[in-house]
Amino acid sequence: MDMNMTMNNMTMDMTMQMNFYWGRNVTILFSKWPGNDQHNPGMYILALFFVFAMAFAMEALSVWPTIKPGNSPVATGLTQASLYAIRVSLGYFVMLAVMSYNIGIFIAAVAGHTVGFFVAKTSALSMTKPSELEPSTSI
Secondary structure (H helix, E strand, O other), X not given: OEEEEEEOOEEEEEEOOOOOEOOOOOOOOOOOOOOOOXXXXXXXXXXXXHXXXXXXXXXXXXXXXXXXXXXXXXXXXXXXXXXXXXXHHHHXXXXXXXXXXXXXXXXXHHHHHHXXXXXXXXXXXXXXXXXXXXXXXXO
16 A cells, blocks of 8 residues: 655655565564664564564463462452453554564464463463363263
8 A cells, every 4th residue: 555645845655565575674563663774684583583472472471370369359350450451462562563464573473372372371281280181080
């Protein structure tokens, strides 16, 4: 989508990618980040790790144990609401990053969600008691 904007005798040409593409020339979440320096891919690689970490953290927070016996209901509710707000915020940031339509960012987001899901569910299963995993034999 190409748009020309005229503001106070200045013309700005804005181009937005409308299909998936491969390359380091991308803007993610903030203007001029990670930058368009084709000779230094470090900021692009940092952006890939950042998106991966956000997606991973979103999945890791999904199994965070927040309810502990003996805590007040208000404190537990505030803790759960805070973690939920963080998860939702991370989800929206990952969504906005993927909306850059960059294939590398898309792969980093999917990989972060996948690895985060695997680690979170594996740790959740390792903390359960063996009797909870076995099927019930009583009729």
